[in-house]
Each structure stands twice: as C-alpha cells, then as structure tokens.
Amino acid sequence: MDVTVTVNGVEYERDVEPRKLLVHFIRDDLDLTGSHIGCDTGNCGACSMIVNGQLVKSCMMLAVQANGATVETVEGLAEDGELTALQQSFSDHHALQCGYCTPGMLMSATALLRENSSPSDEEIKKALQGNICRCTGYWNIFEAVKAVAK
Amino acid sequence: MLLREVEYAKPASVAEALALLAANDGARALAGGQTLINVMKARAASPDMLVDLNGLDKLKGIELGADGTLTVGAMTTYTEVLASAEARARPILGEVCATIADVQVRNRGTIGGNVCSNDPTNHLPPLMCAIGAQMTIASAEGERTVPASDFFLGVYMTAVGQGELLLRITIPAGKRDGFAAVTLGAEGTCIANAAASVNGDVRVALGCVDAVPVLIEAASADEVGDAVDRAGLQPPSDVHASSEYRAHLAKVLAVRAAHEAAGRS
Numbered sequence: 001m002d003v004t005v006t007v008n009g010v011e012y013e014r015d016v017e018p019r020k021l022l023v024h025f026i027r028d029d030l031d032l033t034g035s036h037i038g039c040d041t042g043n044c045g046a047c048s049m050i051v052n053g054q055l056v057k058s059c060m061m062l063a064v065q066a067n068g069a070t071v072e073t074v075e076g077l078a079e080d081g082e083l084t085a086l087q088q089s090f091s092d093h094h095a096l097q098c099g100y101c102t103p104g105m106l107m108s109a110t111a112l113l114r115e116n117s118s119p120s121d122e123e124i125k126k127a128l129q130g131n132i133c134r135c136t137g138y139w140n141i142f143e144a145v146k147a148v149a150k
Numbered sequence: 151m152l153l154r155e156v157e158y159a160k161p162a163s164v165a166e167a168l169a170l171l172a173a174n175d176g177a178r179a180l181a182g183g184q185t186l187i188n189v190m191k192a193r194a195a196s197p198d199m200l201v202d203l204n205g206l207d208k209l210k211g212i213e214l215g216a217d218g219t220l221t222v223g224a225m226t227t228y229t230e231v232l233a234s235a236e237a238r239a240r241p242i243l244g245e246v247c248a249t250i251a252d253v254q255v256r257n258r259g260t261i262g263g264n265v266c267s268n269d270p271t272n273h274l275p276p277l278m279c280a281i282g283a284q285m286t287i288a289s290a291e292g293e294r295t296v297p298a299s300d301f302f303l304g305v306y307m308t309a310v311g312q313g314e315l316l317l318r319i320t321i322p323a324g325k326r327d328g329f330a331a332v333t334l335g336a337e338g339t340c341i342a343n344a345a346a347s348v349n350g351d352v353r354v355a356l357g358c359v360d361a362v363p364v365l366i367e368a369a370s371a372d373e374v375g376d377a378v379d380r381a382g383l384q385p386p387s388d389v390h391a392s393s394e395y396r397a398h399l400a401k402v403l404a405v406r407a408a409h410e411a412a413g414r415s
Contacts, residue, residue, distance in 0.1 A: 001158065018158030018200070021151075021187070040151050042188050048254055054229075057254045060187045064158050065202060108253065129337065130252025 003067045007032065008076030016063045022056075023047040025063035026073060034074040034103050038132070045131035048104035049073050055111035057130070074103035077110065085148045086110060095144035097135035104131045109145045118150045151191035157199040164208055164315065168290055170201045172313030177201055179315060181225060181263035184255050209262070209317060212236045218323025224262025224316040229253075231261065242281065242327035242345075246273050249337045262316045265301070268308050268362070271340045275302050276355035276363040277329060280345035283321045289314040302362040324349060328410025330403040331357075334390060341390050342399035346374075346407035348414075354378075354404045359385035359396060366404060371412040375405045 003016045007030060014029055026032050026049070038044035040059050047058040050072040077084050083091070086109055096102045105128065112119055112127035119127065124145050133141060161167040171177045176198030180186060189195045203209060209225035214236035220243070222231070228247040231237045237244050250256060250264075250273055264274040265285070278285075278298035285301045287294055287310050296309045303309060310316050324347060331343035343357040352371050355363040356378070368377040378401040385396040 017155070019153035019156050021153070024152075040191065042184060042255065045252070045254060054257045055254050056258055060184050060255075060258065062158065062183070062187070062200075064160075065183075065204065111253070127253055130254045 001064050003064055005066045005069055005071055007071045008073060018062060018064050020063045021059050022061045022063045022066050023058040026058065032073055032075050036100055036103055038100065043132065045104040045108065046101050048107040048131065050107060050111055055108055074106055077106060089144040089148045093140050093144035093147060095140040097137045101131060101133045105141055153190045154193065154196045156197060158202065159199060160202040160205050162205055164206060164288060167201050167203060167206060167315060168288060168313065172290055174199050175312060179203055182227065182259040184259040185263065185267045214239050220321040222261055222319045224260065224318055226261050228256035228259055239323065240321050241325060242329060246277050246329050251337065261319060266308055266310055266316055268302050268306055270305055270361060271358050273340065273343060276343060276357035277345040279355035279363045279365055280347045280353050281321055281324060281327060283319050285319055286317045287314050288317050299365060305361045326411045326414045328407035330406040332399050342396050342403055344400065344403035344407040346411040348411045352408050354408055356400045356404060359383050359400045371408040374408040375401055378404050
C-alpha cells in the first residue's frame with residue numbers, strides 16, 4: 001500500500017506491506033534508528049513516538065495506519081544539532097546509563113511538557129509510567145525532567 | 151515482530167465496515183490495536199484482514215443526555231474519556247480509565263476495544279456490568295441493544311458476532327459507584343478487580359475470577375462479603391495468585407468497592 005507520512009518535517013512516500021509495524025517502517029525503511037525496539041509487546045516504551053501530536057508506542061500501530069500522519073521521533077528533537085533543554089538536562093543529570101530507553105523517555109517527557117509545562121512530581125512519574133529503564137535509573141530521569149519543568 | 155501477512159482496509163462508513171466484516175470470515179475489526187496487534191505478534195490471532203475503524207467518526211465521542219444518560223462511542227479512547235467534561239457525569243468511568251496501563255496505551259486504546267476483547271483481566275467488563283451499561287451492536291440487518299450482563303459470553307468472546315460491530319455504549323445516570331483492584335505493579339494487569347454500584351441495592355461485578363464478570367447483588371454494602379461467599383467462586387490459579395488467594399482478593403475488593411460506592415453521594 002502507498003503510504004505518505006511526514007516524519008520530523010520530511011515527507012516520505014513508500015510502498016508498505018500492511019503487516020509492517022510503524023516502528024519497523026521508521027527504523028528499517030526510513031533508516032531513522034533512534035527509536036528503539038525493547039520488548040515488542042507494548043510494555044517498555046522504547047519505541048515511543050508522537051503521532052499527530054499524541055504519544056504512542058509505535059510497536060502497537062501499523063505503518064499503514066500512519067498514512068497522512070505527522071510523526072515525531074527522537075531525531076526530530078534537536079533542531080540544527082542544538083539539544084533541547086530536556087535533552088541537555090538528561091545529559092546534565094546523568095539520566096542515561098545504557099541509553100536504550102532514552103529515546104522513548106525523551107519522547108514521553110516531551111509530550112508531557114508540551115501539555116503541562118509545570119507538572120508536579122506525581123505527574124512526571126505518571127507520564128513516564130509507560131517507559132521502562134532496565135538499568136533502573138529512574139531517579140535521574142525524573143530529576144532531569146523536573147529540572148526543566150517550570 | 152513480523153506479523154503474518156494480512157490485508158488492510160480502512161472503511162469510510164459503518165455500512166462499508168460491516169460489509170467488509172460480513173464478506174470475509176477471517177476479517178477482524180481493528181480499534182486501538184493495543185491488544186489485537188500484540189495478539190497477532192504472538193500468532194494467537196491471525197486474521198486475514200484488518201478492518202481499521204479509526205476513520206469512522208460516527209463511532210467516536212461522548213454525549214450527555216438531558217436525563218444524565220451518557221452515550222460513549224465504541225472508538226472513544228481512554229484519553230478522550232479523561233478529557234471529556236460530559237464523561238464526568240458518571241465519575242467512575244474516568245477514574246477507572248485513568249488506571250489503565252499508561253499514557254501511550256490510553257491515547258490509542260478504546261472503550262469498545264476493551265469490552266470487545268473481553269480479556270478477563272480487563273477493567274471495563276466488570277465496570278460495565280456493575281453500572282448497567284447497554285451495548286448497541288450493528289450488523290447488516292440493523293441495530294440491537296444488549297445489556298452488559300448479557301454481552302460478555304466467554305474469554306475473548308462477546309455478543310458481537312462475525313459481521314457485527316459494537317457502535318456505542320449507553321450508561322445510565324449515577325454517581326454512587328466504586329472500583330477496586332489488585333494489579334501487577336501500579337496500574338498493571340489485574341489479578342482481581344471489582345466494580346460496584348449502589349442504586350438502592352448494591353450491585354457488584356467481579357473480574358478475573360471467571361470467564362465473564364460475576365454479578366453479585368446484596369441489600370447493603372455490609373452484606374456484600376456474605377454474598378460473595380455464597381457465590382462459591384472458583385477462580386483460576388496462575389503464577390500471580392492461587393485460586394484460593396484470588397477468591398480471597400475478590401471478596402476483599404468487592405467489599406471495598408461496595409463501601410466506596412455506598413459512601414458517595
């Protein structure tokens with residue numbers, strides 16, 4: 001099926017099999033490998049992306065369902081190579097250990113801060129609930145998000 | 151995971167969706183996909199065709215009638231319920247939806263998908279039974295409405311047959327409801343859950359203890375525990391809870407949900 005999708009401001013048109021998951025399309029067909037596949041069961045959140053303004057786990061969506069959609073992945077956060085305040089804060093707070101969960105964590109925290117620029121501690125934790133860090137480095141991730149929350 | 155080969159259709163109308171589902175025995179409706187796509191990865195289901203309902207605006211949205219009746223479109227997401235001022239007319243609905251999984255799943259997962267998948271560990275089947283929801287199902291022959299207590303037929307099975315679609319759920323007015331669950335981690339899969347509603351009598355629906363929600367009725371919240379004992383529950387055992395422990399949890403949660411409901415005005 002023909003699919004047209006705008007990813008990080010760039011429009012792509014591809015022929016896609018209906019059975020292909022959005023995360024595979026983004027990683028394999030578009031070669032945007034920032035989004036990770038951790039569990040492939042919808043639990044870990046490493047594949048989190050923002051589709052039409054909404055945070056989703058891209059392993060639970062078909063690529064053909066993104067036809068006509070606007071998709072944001074971790075590669076789209078830093079404009080002209082300049083890290084966002086959130087990304088810089090992750091670096092400053094040592095909020096990544098192995099880094100595998102980081103793209104998903106960044107997308108979830110980005111989605112949170114867009115909706116709510118001054119989240120409470122509880123709201124930050126709830127917003128990151130769908131993202132698993134197997135290094136269990138949650139505290140520094142929380143601190144990094146809290147530092148950029150107004 | 152690579153899914154088995156599957157056809158994909160995105161109908162523009164309910165009639166078109168019904169025709170696609172009726173014409174192909176191997177067709178399955180795709181709502182939010184937060185269950186079905188994972189089930190397909192595991193090959194536990196391998197439909198020949200997915201009929202994507204995401205283009206059907208008629209199945210979306212929440213309306214509040216003058217008498218307080220809520221009508222929730224089957225394709226309404228949990229996030230839409232949480233954001234809806236109308237949905238607050240029956241507060242338990244948003245309270246329970248807020249405890250389902252995580253932000254990402256709530257953004258895609260739908261009310262209709264939750265009840266139609268009828269996983270015995272889902273939150274909404276017992277809730278719909280307790281609050282007396284009515285499910286409106288469409289087929290080529292027309293529409294029919296089934297009470298929630300007759301909607302859930304077995305594990306993963308509901309009154310929605312091949313060639314049919316759940317259109318909407320109608321929920322009567324009411325505020326005296328409660329819900330209690332023991333989950334795997336915060337807001338994870340339920341080990342046992344209970345939904346309660348007080349309209350004169352206390353009506354409690356227990357989840358995770360049988361293939362379908364088990365309805366318990368009692369004259370007062372204080373009598374719910376005894377009513378659960380009389381029901382003679384024989385829930386399944388699994389790695390998370392033995393049958394005896396799950397039955398114990400069901401009773402504790404039934405009483406807790408009933409008292410929450412009875413304590414509200």
